[in-house]
Amino acid sequence: MSEKIYKPGNYPDLPPPPGTVGVYGWIRQNLFSSISNSLLTIISVVLLYYLIDGIIGWFFLDAVFDADSKIACRKIDDGACWAVITRRVGQFVYGFYPEAERWRIDITFLTMFIAFAPLLYPDIPKRKWLLYFSLFYPFFAFVLIMGGYFGLQKIEYSLFGGFMLTVILGVCGIVCSLPLGILLALGRQSNLTVVRTLSVCFIEFMRGVPLITLLFVASSMLNYFLPPGTNFSILVRVIIMFTFFSAAYIAEVIRGGIQAIPKGQYEAADALGMNYWQKTRFITLPQALKISIPGIVNTFIGLYKDTTLVVVIGLLDPLGIGRAALADTKWNGLSTETYLFVALFFFVSCFAMSRYSLWLENKLNTDKK
Amino acid sequence: MKTKMLLAGVTAGVMFAGSVLASTLDDVRARGKLNCIINTGLAGFAAPDDKGNWTGFDVDFCRAVAAATLGDANKVNYTTATGKTRFTKLAAGEGELLSRNTTWTFSRDVDLSQTFIGVNYYDGQGFMVPKALGVKSAKGLDGASVCIQTGTTTELNLAEFFAGNNIKYNPVPIETNAEAQELYKAGRCDVYTTDASGLYATMMSFDNPSDHMVLPEIVSKEPLGPVVRHGDDQWADIVAWVLRAMMAGEEKGITSKNVKELAAKDNKDKEINRLLGKDPLQGLSKLGLSADWAVNVISQVGNYQESFEKHLFPLTIKRGMNALYRDGGLHYIPPIK
Numbered sequence: 001m002s003e004k005i006y007k008p009g010n011y012p013d014l015p016p017p018p019g020t021v022g023v024y025g026w027i028r029q030n031l032f033s034s035i036s037n038s039l040l041t042i043i044s045v046v047l048l049y050y051l052i053d054g055i056i057g058w059f060f061l062d063a064v065f066d067a068d069s070k071i072a073c074r075k076i077d078d079g080a081c082w083a084v085i086t087r088r089v090g091q092f093v094y095g096f097y098p099e100a101e102r103w104r105i106d107i108t109f110l111t112m113f114i115a116f117a118p119l120l121y122p123d124i125p126k127r128k129w130l131l132y133f134s135l136f137y138p139f140f141a142f143v144l145i146m147g148g149y150f151g152l153q154k155i156e157y158s159l160f161g162g163f164m165l166t167v168i169l170g171v172c173g174i175v176c177s178l179p180l181g182i183l184l185a186l187g188r189q190s191n192l193t194v195v196r197t198l199s200v201c202f203i204e205f206m207r208g209v210p211l212i213t214l215l216f217v218a219s220s221m222l223n224y225f226l227p228p229g230t231n232f233s234i235l236v237r238v239i240i241m242f243t244f245f246s247a248a249y250i251a252e253v254i255r256g257g258i259q260a261i262p263k264g265q266y267e268a269a270d271a272l273g274m275n276y277w278q279k280t281r282f283i284t285l286p287q288a289l290k291i292s293i294p295g296i297v298n299t300f301i302g303l304y305k306d307t308t309l310v311v312v313i314g315l316l317d318p319l320g321i322g323r324a325a326l327a328d329t330k331w332n333g334l335s336t337e338t339y340l341f342v343a344l345f346f347f348v349s350c351f352a353m354s355r356y357s358l359w360l361e362n363k364l365n366t367d368k369k
Numbered sequence: 370m371k372t373k374m375l376l377a378g379v380t381a382g383v384m385f386a387g388s389v390l391a392s393t394l395d396d397v398r399a400r401g402k403l404n405c406i407i408n409t410g411l412a413g414f415a416a417p418d419d420k421g422n423w424t425g426f427d428v429d430f431c432r433a434v435a436a437a438t439l440g441d442a443n444k445v446n447y448t449t450a451t452g453k454t455r456f457t458k459l460a461a462g463e464g465e466l467l468s469r470n471t472t473w474t475f476s477r478d479v480d481l482s483q484t485f486i487g488v489n490y491y492d493g494q495g496f497m498v499p500k501a502l503g504v505k506s507a508k509g510l511d512g513a514s515v516c517i518q519t520g521t522t523t524e525l526n527l528a529e530f531f532a533g534n535n536i537k538y539n540p541v542p543i544e545t546n547a548e549a550q551e552l553y554k555a556g557r558c559d560v561y562t563t564d565a566s567g568l569y570a571t572m573m574s575f576d577n578p579s580d581h582m583v584l585p586e587i588v589s590k591e592p593l594g595p596v597v598r599h600g601d602d603q604w605a606d607i608v609a610w611v612l613r614a615m616m617a618g619e620e621k622g623i624t625s626k627n628v629k630e631l632a633a634k635d636n637k638d639k640e641i642n643r644l645l646g647k648d649p650l651q652g653l654s655k656l657g658l659s660a661d662w663a664v665n666v667i668s669q670v671g672n673y674q675e676s677f678e679k680h681l682f683p684l685t686i687k688r689g690m691n692a693l694y695r696d697g698g699l700h701y702i703p704p705i706k
Contacts, residue, residue, distance in 0.1 A: 074576070087419045096421045096447075158448045220457040234463075314409055314450040314458070324417050324449075326574070327410030329683045333574030 069330035084331040085341050092321050092341070095161020101153060104144045105164055111137065112171070120356065138175075157235045161316035163345060168235070169317075170304040170349075173242035177303070178296070180243060181250025182289075186280065188255055199251070206248035212309055214241040219313035238310055246303040253295035257288035290364045297357035301350045308346075318342045393465050393597075393604035394438060394657050402444045405431035406464035409449040412570035413684045414470050423447050426680040427468045430489060430595055430612065433670040434466055437611045437662040442669035456481050459598060466608060467596040470566075482599040486609040489594050489673075491690040491699055493587035494526050495565035497572060500582050502559055507586035514539040516549040516558035522589070527562055530588040550574070564591055569684040578685075587690075607656050613702045614663040617644055618672025620693055620702070625671040632664045644705050673700070 019025055032038040062079025066086055073081035085092065094102050115137035118130035145168070148154035160168070187199030206214075218237040261284065269279045289296075311320040322338040325331050397403050407427055408415040415425040432442035450458045450469060456477070459467045470492070471477070473485040496507050496515075504510060507530070517524050519542045531538050541558045543549045550571050553561040561571065565587060572578045595612065597605050618624065621641050623631055632645040642648040646660030653660065670676065677691065692698025 091417065091419075091421050096417070099421075156446055158446055216453070219454050220461075311409070312451055313454050314448070316409065316449055320409055320449075324410035327408075327412045327416035327570075328418060329412055329416070329570075329573060330419075332412055332570065333576070 070332065070334055080337050081334050082337060084325055084334045084337055088321075088325050091325070092162050092318055094164050095316055095321065096159040097155060097161075097164065098153070098159070101147070101155065104147070104152070108141045108144045109164075109167070112141070120360075157233045160235060162321050163318055165310075165315060165317050166304070166307050166345075169239060169242060169307040169310065172239045173246055173303050173307075174300050176239070176243040177245075177247040177250055180247035182254055182285070184247060184251035185254035185258060185288075188251065189258060202244075203248045203251050206244055207252070211241075211245050211306055212312060214245055215309055215313050217241070234313070234315070238313070238315070242303060242307070245306075246299055249299045249302075250296060253292045253299060254288055256295065257290075257292035258284055260291050261287050293357055293361050293364070297353055301353055304350060304353070305346060318345060392657075393601045394607065397438055397465055401439065402446050403431065403435040403439065403466065404446045404448060404464040405434070406448050406450045406455055406458050406467045406469055407431065408469045409451060411470060411567075412573065413566065413681045413686065424680070426490065426676060427470060429670050429676040429680065430468045430615075431466060433611050433615060433666045434608055436665040436669045437614070437658060438607060440659070440661075440665055442665070456483065459483065459596060462598075465597065465604065470593045471596055473592045473594050477596075483596050484599055484605045485594050485596050486605050487594050487612050488592040488699075489612055490566070490592075492564045492566050492591035492593050493690075494523055494562060494589040494591065495568050495587050496584040497553075497561045497568045497581055498559060498584060500580055504584070507584045507588070508534055508536065510538060510560060511536050512538070513559040514541050514557075515560040515562060516541045516543060516552050517562060518543060518549060523563055526589040530586075566681075566684070566686060569686045573684055603656060607658065610656070611662075611666055613705070614644060614666050615670070615673040615676065616693065616700050616702045617705055618663075618667045619674040620695075623667055623672060625668055625675060628664055628667040632661070640705050650705070 015021075019028060031041040058079045060079075062077045063082055064073040064076045064079065065082045067073040067076060067081065067083040070081055070084070073083055090099065090102070094105055097105060114130065115134045117124050118127045118134055124130065143149050143152070146155060146157075184199050184203055187195045188203065190196050190199070215238060218241045219234060222232070222237055265283055265287070266279065269283045274282070308317055308319050310317050311323070314320075316324060319339075319342055322335075322342055325338060326333070326335055391399070405428075407423060407425075410416050411425070411427075413425060414427040415423060417423050428447070431445050431447070435445045436442040448458060448464050450467075455467055455469055455471065458464060460482070467483075470490070471485075472492075473488065477483065478485050496510070498504050498510075498513075502513075504513075510531075515527065515538050517527055517540050524540075527538075527540075538560075541552065543552060549561060549563075552558055554575065561568070563571075565583060568583050572581050572583070575581060595608055597608055617640070618628070621638060621644070623641060623645070628645065631641055632647060635647060636642050639648060643650045644663045646662075646664060650660075653662075671679070677688065688696070688698060690699050692700065694701040
């Protein structure tokens with residue numbers, strides 16, 4: 001067997017040996033590299049086939065997308081009965097908001113993206129003008145959703161429900177709790193004894209009490225303080241409780257961020273003659289908030305999912321609407337379909353939030369590049 | 370936190386001190402709508418249909434009260450409440466009427482300062498078994514495993530019943546009702562026990578309801594009825610007599626179909642005339658209702674039987690104790706004279 005001898009010089013690149021590249025090579029290397037691996041691969045493929053076949057069959061192929069009742073569904077096919085969702089999608093989205101007025105929710109929801117855009121994406125064109133709209137947006141949204149002004153029909157809060165309720169609770173809670181949380185975090189670090197004590201008490205109290213207790217306080221306890229007939233909407237009470245609760249957590253997350261800033265930064269700021277607010281605005285917060293992003297978004301996602309707890313005080317969020325749908329004798333027993341649908345909604349919104357936080361982290365990651 | 374709440378309370382108290390408490394009926398009329406507290410979803414009793422309209426046996430009663438006081442059964446705002454929040458919602462004035470399958474007990478009536486105005490559904494704890502088990506009576510359940518929600522009166526009733534009859538059983542303790550249903554469906558326990566109306570609703574949620582049966586024994590008393598706040602006897606009377614009018618409708622054969630016809634003519638049965646406003650009913654003005662109150666109730670909502678058959682027959686619930694006294698049931702209403 002003679003080996004080819006290469007003299008010094010330039011030679012063209014040779015292709016890799018056959019069977020080590022391409023799809024075939026990948027399969028051979030990763031799936032069939034030994035006898036036991038090959039066996040495992042074959043078993044897994046067979047198992048996957050049955051699993052996926054069953055899942056796709058149940059979800060799509062054997063599923064019924066429109067029927068009058070569960071019994072009608074079962075007559076057509078034996079897969080999932082999505083009719084309970086398709087027939088009630090309006091209820092899942094808007095709760096019991098009157099059908100003729102639902103455009104108001106649509107507009108509020110769509111304009112919400114315009115209002116949030118300049119806050120979430122600093123590079124957006126015409127940002128300054130959009131920011132004015134963001135400032136004005138809460139009033140706009142309130143009037144549009146609640147009605148009672150400008151000839152809009154007034155809507156009772158008891159008609160609120162579904163995803164709309166989740167979004168209202170979640171967005172209000174998130175938007176209000178961030179500034180409050182920042183203030184609390186600063187307060188806890190403050191040199192002023194009163195401010196520090198109050199902040200510590202508030203944070204520790206809120207963190208020491210389960211959210212569900214606060215919700216019961218909102219729905220029941222407050223009634224003992226307020227005179228009968230006081231129409232202090234339960235929605236507002238619940239939003240306040242959510243805000244307080246998550247503000248306490250945000251405050252601790254941000255405090256962690258503040259404490260992670262090297263001491264030299266403060267000393268440099270002091271040396272430059274900055275006062276407290278300048279120092280906070282230009283040195284502390286920009287760095288602390290950047291560090292805290294994952295923690296803050298974590299808290300927000302937690303808050304967003306915790307909104308489902310309102311079901312225990314009788315507000316009909318998507319889970320509540322789902323349960324109510326299951327109480328209809330027509331759809332009784334379709335719990336899998338209903339809960340999967342609600343889970344999908346929460347997954348999509350929470351996943352979006354976590355993707356945004358990743359994007360923001362990468363964008364602000366200036367020091368480690 | 371507490372100081373803040375107290376502060377909020379005081380502020381609101383000052384703000385609202387100006388409004389003098391009017392009678393409940395005046396409040397409802399001024400608003401033009403009845404605020405009714407209902408279940409967040411219970412098959413047959415309160416559930417939204419596909420269009421978002423609440424329907425059910427308890428909802429019908431809200432509609433009946435609205436029909437009597439406002440002349441229109443659709444003028445109702447529904448507020449949903451869970452078992453834990455219903456009484457505070459009523460006490461806080463979030464509703465004038467609690468129509469939410471609420472069991473009438475001493476402490477709820479007396480200690481919580483509310484008025485139970487009657488019973489619109491006699492419920493009681495029962496047992497459900499698969500037909501394949503071959504048991505015809507709860508006394509034949511010796512050695513059976515029972516799915517039971519812990520910490521409820523249901524658990525106590527069960528223990529008392531089995532001890533009283535000298536039967537052994539294996540309790541399978543679980544936390545929620547939904548979990549119990551899943552375990553029962555999976556065959557982890559032979560028997561599922563809760564209020565009979567709930568058993569029928571659960572049974573209907575199964576893919577093959579006819580494979581299961583509810584045993585004839587009922588081991589507890591659960592009289593369910595509408596509730597109002599203490600302190601307004603006029604309103605309590607209105608609600609009570611609306612319920613009685615619905616039952617009187619069944620007793621006298623007045624239905625939503627023939628009520629207009631009967632109201633227009635002079636009937637031999639003078640009680641029908643008084644109920645439907647043909648003959649004067651002494652004291653009606655004290656209730657603040659118009660002469661056609663019962664006509665509105667029965668024409669727009671129906672009598673007790675119609676409501677029962679519409680909402681509870683689909684769950685295969687039988688009249689049983691909820692029949693009129695003359696049919697062997699417990700509903701016996703005072704004469705309308």
